[in-house]
Structure formats: C-alpha cells, structure tokens
Amino acid sequence: MIARRLRFLFGSTKGLVLAAIAMISLVTAFWGTLSGPMAEWGVRDVVVRVTGMDLDPAEREGRIIMLYHCIAMAVVAIEVYLITGALAMRAYWRTVINATVTVGYMSAMIFGLIFGYFGHNWIFHGLFIFGQCLMFFSGVLLCVALWPWREEFRIQDPDYAHTRGGVDLERVAFFTMAAATLASALFGAIPGAYFGNGFETFLAENVVRDPHKPVLQRAVIGHLHIMLSLIGVAITLLVGRWQDFKGTLHKIGMPLMIIGTIILSIGAWSVTVAEWAHVVIYIGSVPVLLCGLCFVIFSWDKLIRTGLRERGLTKGGAWQKVQALVRDPLRFGVGWQMVFMNFTVSFVGLFTAAKLEDIFRVWSHREERLLLTGHWHVLASLIATIILLYYADLAGLKGRVRKWSGWLIILGSDLAFAAVTVFEEKRLFVSEAAQQPVVDWTMILNEVGLGTVLVVLAALMIWRLVDLFRDQGRWVEEHAQTGLDADAPMTSIPLYPSPSETPQEVEV
Numbered sequence: 001m002i003a004r005r006l007r008f009l010f011g012s013t014k015g016l017v018l019a020a021i022a023m024i025s026l027v028t029a030f031w032g033t034l035s036g037p038m039a040e041w042g043v044r045d046v047v048v049r050v051t052g053m054d055l056d057p058a059e060r061e062g063r064i065i066m067l068y069h070c071i072a073m074a075v076v077a078i079e080v081y082l083i084t085g086a087l088a089m090r091a092y093w094r095t096v097i098n099a100t101v102t103v104g105y106m107s108a109m110i111f112g113l114i115f116g117y118f119g120h121n122w123i124f125h126g127l128f129i130f131g132q133c134l135m136f137f138s139g140v141l142l143c144v145a146l147w148p149w150r151e152e153f154r155i156q157d158p159d160y161a162h163t164r165g166g167v168d169l170e171r172v173a174f175f176t177m178a179a180a181t182l183a184s185a186l187f188g189a190i191p192g193a194y195f196g197n198g199f200e201t202f203l204a205e206n207v208v209r210d211p212h213k214p215v216l217q218r219a220v221i222g223h224l225h226i227m228l229s230l231i232g233v234a235i236t237l238l239v240g241r242w243q244d245f246k247g248t249l250h251k252i253g254m255p256l257m258i259i260g261t262i263i264l265s266i267g268a269w270s271v272t273v274a275e276w277a278h279v280v281i282y283i284g285s286v287p288v289l290l291c292g293l294c295f296v297i298f299s300w301d302k303l304i305r306t307g308l309r310e311r312g313l314t315k316g317g318a319w320q321k322v323q324a325l326v327r328d329p330l331r332f333g334v335g336w337q338m339v340f341m342n343f344t345v346s347f348v349g350l351f352t353a354a355k356l357e358d359i360f361r362v363w364s365h366r367e368e369r370l371l372l373t374g375h376w377h378v379l380a381s382l383i384a385t386i387i388l389l390y391y392a393d394l395a396g397l398k399g400r401v402r403k404w405s406g407w408l409i410i411l412g413s414d415l416a417f418a419a420v421t422v423f424e425e426k427r428l429f430v431s432e433a434a435q436q437p438v439v440d441w442t443m444i445l446n447e448v449g450l451g452t453v454l455v456v457l458a459a460l461m462i463w464r465l466v467d468l469f470r471d472q473g474r475w476v477e478e479h480a481q482t483g484l485d486a487d488a489p490m491t492s493i494p495l496y497p498s499p500s501e502t503p504q505e506v507e508v
Contacts, residue, residue: 005468008479013085015478016098017391018464020078023109024071025461028454031067031113037447053117062201066116066128070109072227073135076181077105078387079234080142083174086241088153093145100138107131132189139182146175159246161254169254170245173237176258180265181230187269188223191216205372209365218272225281226268228380229288233261235386236292239334242390243299253294260287278353289346296335300325303332329406330397333389337382340414344421345379359428367427374424378417385413388457395464396474408456416449 009015032038033047034055048055055063080101084094108131115124147153154166161169191199194216204221207213213221237257245253264284270277307324308316316324326332352360352371360368392405423442430438467473 004479005475008475009468010099010102011095012479013081013098014394015475016081016102017078017394019102020074020081020105021388021391021457022461022465023106024074025457027067027071027074027109027113029458051118054119055117061203061206063116064203065201066112069132070112072231073105073108073132075231075384075387076135077101079231079238080138082238082390083142083178083234084145086238087146087171087174089145093141097138097141097145100134100141104131104134104136104138107134136182136185139178139185143175143178143182146171146178148172148175159250161251169258170237170240170250173254173257173261174234176261177230177233177237180261181227181234184223184226184230184265184268187219188227191219191223205369208368208372209361215272222268222271222277224376226265228376228383229264229268229285230261232379232383233257233288235383235390236288236295236338239299239386239390240295242334242393243295243302243331245295245298247298249294249298253291256287256294257291260284260289260291264288282350282353285346289342292338296338299331299335303328329403329410330389330393333406333410334386336410337386337389337413340417341379341382344417345375345382348421348424349375363427371424374420378420381413382417385409385453388453392460395460396478397460405456405460408452412449412452412456414449416446416453419443419445419449 009019030047033043035044038044047053081098084097108128111124111131112128115121115128148168148171153168153171155162155168156166163169195201199214199216202217202220204224207217210217240250240253262284264281267277267280267282267284270280274280304316304321304324307327308314308320311320311324313320352375360371388409389406392402392409397405419442423439423446426435426438426442464475468475
C-alpha cells in the first residue's frame with residue numbers, strides 16, 4: 001500500500017499538486033514564524049534557538065531571495081502539473097516532464113533553504129542550482145510537448161479559437177507562455193551568475209529611487225516582474241481550460257493573450273537597455289487583462305445560465321441571476337479574484353505610475369518601499385488564492401464544505417488585500433503624525449484575513465493527509481482513475497479535456 005500511495009503522490013496530477021501544495025504549506029508555516037506577529041510575540045527567537053538558524057543581518061537580502069525562489073519554483077511546478085494534466089499530450093512526455101520538474105523543485109527548495117538558513121555549505125548551494133537547472137530542462141521538454149503545429153493537435157471545432165489550418169490558438173498561448181518563461185528565467189539567471197563577482201545581492205524595493213541602476217540590477221527587476229506576470233498568464237489559461245472557455249469570447253481572448261504575452265515579455269526584457277520599456281509593459285498588459293476579462297464574462301454568464309437551468313428557469317430576475325452566479329464559490333471565485341485584482345493591483349499600479357513624480361516621490365523612501373512591496377505581494381497572493389480555489393475543486397470538495405471553503409478563501413483574502421491596499425496608500429489621506437490608528441486596524445484586518453485563508457488551507461491539507469492514511473480513502477479512487485496500478489498501463493487522462501481534443505496517448 002505504501003508503494004501505491006507513492007505512485008499516487010508522484011505519478012498522478014492530483015497527487016503531484018497535493019505534494020507541492022503541502023511543501024509550500026510547510027515552508028510558509030515554518031518560515032512564517034520569523035516575521036510579523038510571530039516575531040513580535042517572541043516565537044522567532046525560540047525557533048531560531050531551537051533549530052540553530054543562522055540569521056546574520058548582513059545576509060538578510062540573500063535569505064529572502066532564496067526563500068522567494070523556493071516557493072515560486074514550487075508554484076511553477078504546480079502549474080506545470082496542471083498543464084500536463086489538462087492538455088492533450090503523449091503519456092511519455094507527461095511522465096518525463098512531471099518527474100523532472102518534481103526532482104527539480106524539491107532539490108531547489110530543500111537544499112536552497114538549508115543553505116540560506118542553516119549555514120552556508122556550498123554543496124547545498126550547488127544542489128539548489130542543480131534543481132533550478134532541472135526545472136529549466138523540464139520547461140524545455142514542456143515546450144516540445146506543447147508544440148501546437150503538430151498535426152495530431154489540430155482542431156476544427158468552431159467553438160474554439162483556431163487558424164484556418166486548424167492550429168489550436170489556446171495551445172499556442174500555452175506554448176508562448178512556456179517559451180517566454182524559459183527566456184525570462186535566463187534573464188534572471190545571467191545576473192545571478194555574477195553574484196559574488198562584482199554584483200551584490202539586493203532587494204528591488206531598496207533601489208527604486210537610485211537614478212542610475214547598473215544593467216544587472218535592471219535585469220533582476222525585469223526578471224521578477226515578468227516571472228510573476230507569466231505565472232498569472234499560466235493560471236488564467238488553466239482556469240479557462242477548467243471551465244471550458246469557448247465561443248466568441250474565446251476566439252477574441254486567445255489572440256489577445258498571445259500578443260499580450262509577447263509584448264509584455266519584450267517590455268520586461270527591455271528594461272536593461274531602454275527608458276521606454278515600461279511603456280511597452282503597459283501596452284502588453286492591456287491585451288492580457290482583456291483576455292482575462294473575456295474569460296470572466298464567459299464564466300459568469302455560464303454560471304448564471306446553468307444555475308437558472310438547474311432551477312427550471314429560462315430567464316430570471318436580477319436576484320435569481322445573482323443567486324445562480326454565486327452558488328458555486330470555487331468557480332465564481334476565480335473570476336471574482338481577477339476582477340478584484342484590478343482594485344488592489346492594476347488600478348493602484350497605474351495610478352502610482354501616473355502620479356509618481358507628483359505624489360509618491362514626495363513621500364519618504366520608506367512609504368514608497370511599502371507601496372511597492374505590498375503591490376507585488378498582493379498580486380502573488382491573489383494568484384495563489386486562484387490556484388487554491390482550483391485545487392479545492394480538483395480535490396473534490398462538495399456540498400457545504402465546498403461552499404464554506406470557497407467563501408472563506410474569497411472573503412478572507414479580499415479582506416486582507418483591501419486592508420493592505422489602504423495601508424499602502426494611507427499617506428494620501430492621513431499624515432504621518434496621525435497614521436497609527438490606520439496602521440493598527442489595517443494590520444489587524446490583514447492578519448485576520450490571511451489567517452482565515454491559512455486555516456482553510458491547513459484544514460484542506462489535514463483532510464488530504466488523513467485520507468492518504470486510510471486504506472479505502474478518496475486517494476484510492478483517484479489513484480484508480482489514473483491507471484497507475486502495477487498491472488495497468490501507465491497512461492494519463494487530461495483533467496478537463498476539451499470536446500475538441502482527442503488526446504494522443506502511448507503506453508510507456
């Protein structure tokens with residue numbers, strides 16, 4: 001039974017996603033004791049003393065960068081698993097890609113955190129780099145497997161965006177995102193190769209006001225922006241597959257996503273050489289956001305129509321449509337988080353850029369630094385909540401548990417993000433001398449909201465862990481669906497296959 005459990009965890013899409021989320025949860029829970037209220041309550045001191053952590057203040061920036069990369073690589077691995085599970089591809093490619101990215105992110109996460117926080121054994125640093133190299137190689141394999149111009153992946157279904165020759169534009173969008181991610185990873189690896197050789201570790205928010213930044217610093221800043229953006233592009237395409245995005249809006253959205261991804265990537269790469277790079281980034285962001293809008297309109301319209309149909313109605317009033325829309329918080333939530341993002345990320349970022357010299361550069365550096373840090377963290381956390389909503393559906397939550405989990409994730413995260421947004425912009429409406437009440441209640445709301453999401457995540461992980469130790473748990477059914485038993489051929493079935501696709505599988 002142990003062998004079957006391991007085959008489920010490391011051989012199936014649902015098991016691989018579960019293992020990666022569990023790894024992120026453990027890292028978040030443990031390293032979360034080093035900052036925030038835990039530090040103020042003295043928990044950090046106890047953890048450092050018990051575990052023997054080496055927290056040299058002079059190395060703080062390096063440790064933070066190592067921690068962010070370890071978590072980000074696990075998130076990228078989750079998206080790779082979802083892509084290989086949701087899109088048609090040969091079983092051989094799916095198996096090799098999943099295995100490579102798993103060894104890669106686990107090696108990078110485990111050895112990177114040991115190197116960064118428990119003494120600097122350079123063998124561990126080498127294994128951290130080895131893990132990153134494996135992840136890059138898995139990305140190369142993913143691009144090969146996704147190549148959309150193969151005859152076997154051509155489609156003719158009029159409901160889905162494709163060329164006259166049958167090239168699936170949604171698959172082209174996935175391929176474009178994957179290729180841009182590889183190029184953007186190299187864009188960050190180049191300055192990383194110069195660490196300790198005339199290039200020092202830094203945090204982007206600390207150098208924002210430096211008038212002349214070295215080219216390697218600009219490369220790092222461009223790298224962190226584009227990688228986060230491409231993670232967002234990937235999850236947008238994935239939730240589109242989940243909810244069977246199609247029709248006229250699909251035909252409009254997919255070309256926009258392809259064009260936007262290309263322009264956005266070029267803009268981020270251009271920050272090293274051009275003053276106008278941010279203008280290109282803004283131009284590329286527009287079609288990407290419009291594609292997201294197309295998906296939101298489609299998914300909400302679908303939820304309303306199916307909800308009314310379930311109640312035996314062809315047309316309904318405004319309140320009935322609202323009830324139909326929000327009846328499934330997991331499917332409603334991914335679209336809502338994309339809409340809510342505009343009020344806490346997009347509009348805030350555009351306003352800051354437009355009024356940078358008039359307002360924000362007049363503030364102290366600390367205030368602008370808080371604005372930038374909050375801006376990036378809210379965007380990353382919003383993407384994380386969308387992945388969590390997606391996984392909750394993938395894990396099979398139903399009934400009241402599904403509704404409670406979905407709404408707690410949505411309301412808890414949005415409460416936290418709204419509070420952080422007010423905290424970022426507080427200097428617009430309160431002076432420094434009178435800011436303390438605003439700081440107090442925004443931080444309390446932020447902790448309550450994030451704590452709610454973390455409790456839901458913990459409950460979900462505990463449920464799956466307990467289930468994994470049951471001989472006839474849910475994992476047995478999921479394991480059987482994958483065909484991974486010892487006496488069965490190792491094939492894999494897309495999680496949410498499109499009616500237009502006929503997966504080309506081969507036994508391995």
